[in-house]
Amino acid sequence: MTIVFTEVVQYLINGIAQGAVYALIALGYTMVYGILKLINFAHGEFYMAGAFFGIVAFSVLGLPPALGTIAVMVATGLLAVLVERLAYRPLRHSNRIAPLITAIGVSIVLLEAARLIAGAHPRPFPQLFENTVYELGTWMPALDGVILQKTQLVIFFTTLVLMALLWFIVNRTKWGRAMRALSVDFDASQLMGVPINRVIAFTFFLGAALAGAAGLLVGMYYNQAEPYMGQLAGLKAFTAAVLGGIGVIPGAVLGALFLGVAEALVVGYGESSYRDAIAFAILIAVLMTRPWGLLGKPERVKV
Amino acid sequence: MTGYLSLVFELAPLFLINVILAASLNVINGFCGLFSLGHAGFFAVGAYAAAGFTVLVAPEFTAQSPLIALTLACFIGMAASALAGLLVGIPCLRLTGDYLAVATVGFGEIIRIVLLNTEAVGASRGLPGIPDIVPLWFTALATILTLWSLNNLIRSSFGRSILAVREDEIAARSMRVNVRFYKTLAFVVGSMFAGLAGALFAHDRQFIAPNSFGFMVSVQALLMIVVGGLGSQAGAVIGAVIVTAIPELLRLHPALAEIRMLIFGLIMIMIMLWKPDGLIGVLRSLLRKPLKPERAHG
Numbered sequence: 260m261t262i263v264f265t266e267v268v269q270y271l272i273n274g275i276a277q278g279a280v281y282a283l284i285a286l287g288y289t290m291v292y293g294i295l296k297l298i299n300f301a302h303g304e305f306y307m308a309g310a311f312f313g314i315v316a317f318s319v320l321g322l323p324p325a326l327g328t329i330a331v332m333v334a335t336g337l338l339a340v341l342v343e344r345l346a347y348r349p350l351r352h353s354n355r356i357a358p359l360i361t362a363i364g365v366s367i368v369l370l371e372a373a374r375l376i377a378g379a380h381p382r383p384f385p386q387l388f389e390n391t392v393y394e395l396g397t398w399m400p401a402l403d404g405v406i407l408q409k410t411q412l413v414i415f416f417t418t419l420v421l422m423a424l425l426w427f428i429v430n431r432t433k434w435g436r437a438m439r440a441l442s443v444d445f446d447a448s449q450l451m452g453v454p455i456n457r458v459i460a461f462t463f464f465l466g467a468a469l470a471g472a473a474g475l476l477v478g479m480y481y482n483q484a485e486p487y488m489g490q491l492a493g494l495k496a497f498t499a500a501v502l503g504g505i506g507v508i509p510g511a512v513l514g515a516l517f518l519g520v521a522e523a524l525v526v527g528y529g530e531s532s533y534r535d536a537i538a539f540a541i542l543i544a545v546l547m548t549r550p551w552g553l554l555g556k557p558e559r560v561k562v
Numbered sequence: 563m564t565g566y567l568s569l570v571f572e573l574a575p576l577f578l579i580n581v582i583l584a585a586s587l588n589v590i591n592g593f594c595g596l597f598s599l600g601h602a603g604f605f606a607v608g609a610y611a612a613a614g615f616t617v618l619v620a621p622e623f624t625a626q627s628p629l630i631a632l633t634l635a636c637f638i639g640m641a642a643s644a645l646a647g648l649l650v651g652i653p654c655l656r657l658t659g660d661y662l663a664v665a666t667v668g669f670g671e672i673i674r675i676v677l678l679n680t681e682a683v684g685a686s687r688g689l690p691g692i693p694d695i696v697p698l699w700f701t702a703l704a705t706i707l708t709l710w711s712l713n714n715l716i717r718s719s720f721g722r723s724i725l726a727v728r729e730d731e732i733a734a735r736s737m738r739v740n741v742r743f744y745k746t747l748a749f750v751v752g753s754m755f756a757g758l759a760g761a762l763f764a765h766d767r768q769f770i771a772p773n774s775f776g777f778m779v780s781v782q783a784l785l786m787i788v789v790g791g792l793g794s795q796a797g798a799v800i801g802a803v804i805v806t807a808i809p810e811l812l813r814l815h816p817a818l819a820e821i822r823m824l825i826f827g828l829i830m831i832m833i834m835l836w837k838p839d840g841l842i843g844v845l846r847s848l849l850r851k852p853l854k855p856e857r858a859h860g
Contacts, residue, residue, distance in 0.1 A: 296660075297660075298660045298663070298664065346831055346835070349835055350834065350835065353838065355659055355660065356597055356659075356792075357834045357838055358834075359597065359660055359663060360784070360788055360830060360834050361830065361831050361834045361835070363599075363781055363784070363827075363830065364826075364827045364828070364829075364830030364831035364834070365827070365831060366827070367781070367823055367824070367826060367827030367830070368824060368827035368828060368831070370823075371821065371823045371824035371827060372824065375820065375821065375824065490777070494667065494668075494671070497664065498668075501661075501664070530679070532675075532678070532679050533675065533679065535671070535675055536671070536672050536675040536676070539667075539668035539669070539671050539672050539675075540668075540672065542664065542665070542668045543653070543654075543665055543668050543669065543672075546654075546657055546661055546664070546665050546668075547653050547656070550657065550661060
């Protein structure tokens with residue numbers, strides 16, 4: 260097996276595009292976990308919902324791309340707020356297993372609802388723009404044969420914008436400060452007058468809006484959406500969040516990019532049929548050796 | 563009438579197998595408090611090991627003396643699953659709570675993906691032609707033996723220690739209960755009986771494929787013990803019967819059959835919201851406080 264430079268670059272481009280999508284999903288997991296210590300098993304379904312809302316926004320309603328994206332993000336965010344209100348909030352003070360089981364239930368309900376409404380087969384996603392393919396070799400001879408698709412550029416650009424926006428919200432606004440306060444000390448924040456219910460709802464909204472955007476981008480990238488797309492993507496994004504250190508926002512992005520690139524390299528150089536196993540192998544390896552992740556800090560159990 | 567009777571006989575093995583599966587998960591999840599979401603993986607290992615024996619290793623022997631072969635296949639399935647449980651359990655059980663849940667999802671999926679890529683057992687095409695050698699009494703006997711031995715286990719000193727680990731790990735450790743050992747024991751025993759369920763499942767269906775052991779199977783097993791009531795042997799049996807019966811009843815009407823998973827999901831949410839102790843919890847509260855009006859919360 261010879262390793263060709265341009266091939267590696269190509270895999271990196273594909274991997275980073277995939278990783279960017281995982282990152283958008285992983286952020287929702289990590290934000291919710293940071294505050295509630297809940298693995299929102301239904302989070303992958305918000306990503307799936309985003310793709311289907313995208314079909315509705317663009318094919319049915321015919322919205323322009325920017326407006327449609329915002330509409331889809333708001334719709335997925337509101338869906339998550341509804342789920343939180345109905346299924347998670349009543350269980351906030353029960354043991355940790357109950358909300359986990361409810362989350363699995365919510366995941367099944369959303370998945371099945373999508374399947375019943377849209378059918379089990381993939382639905383075509385509308386093409387929003389001409390997918391130009393750029394030959395990087397024309398600009399840089401060393402990169403002869405490497406291609407960059409316009410959809411990939413759109414993914415990079417959208418992800419960067421959304422992350423900058425998230426960074427701003429979390430670090431520079433009152434709501435962001437409330438979110439960070441909750442993740443440091445839930446009870447103390449409540450005593451200090453942080454409106455916890457609204458902040459938690461807001462966190463779910465933000466996380467799901469990002470996942471919805473990810474679903475939209477993937478729908479655009481692969482030109483289709485299907486009800487089952489959220490399951491595996493959700494588990495992988497969760498892996499990414501754990502890898503980076505769950506609860507740590509930059510960690511989710513780092514873990515997701517790592518996972519995306521690792522998958523692209525496995526597909527490129529190894530068995531593509533094992534592509535889906537890679538994420539789980541990484542997940543288990545991280546959990547065994549460094550469960551607090553790359554950027555997290557170990558937590559001590561106190562009696 | 564005879565139609566219903568034959569339906570009962572047709573479905574009886576499935577009910578019994580699911581009772582074993584639920585009881586086995588109950589050891590891990592209910593008694594030891596380890597949240598496992600990879601039970602389908604051990605179910606698959608048992609099914610593949612047993613079917614591998616009767617179909618690939620010893621087909622002539624199976625044709626000559628099916629009952630002995632079947633018994634051997636069941637033990638092989640149990641041994642293979644117990645070994646898988648040990649291999650997964652030793653590293654995994656250092657984790658707790660939701661981390662453990664996710665790690666077991668990972669292992670369950672890895673087992674499925676490995677089977678999906680193993681040409682010797684038919685890869686994604688599955689393993690057909692498994693001999694039809696399970697009489698109903700055999701499955702029934704296996705179910706009774708499973709429930710009996712799990713009952714005995716949980717009433718033994720081993721069982722007390724397992725329960726202690728669930729109730730309070732740190733308190734148990736300070737009482738010199740070897741937490742790690744008992745967690746692994748519960749995990750291995752649970753996996754072993756999942757393997758038995760798998761062995762019977764393979765020979766009942768006569769065909770297995772990796773995708774019949776997906777994440778949803780783990781979720782369904784979990785649903786059974788949640789519906790019945792976590793940590794109750796009787797609850798596991800009731801839950802298994804109900805969760806198995808629902809899709810079969812819904813199948814009577816095509817429109818309902820379509821939405822059975824949706825109904826499962828809703829049941830899961832509603833039980834957790836309103837009756838987290840499951841049906842056994844409801845029964846117990848009814849038996850303990852007869853005719854007493856429920857006091858308002860507050």
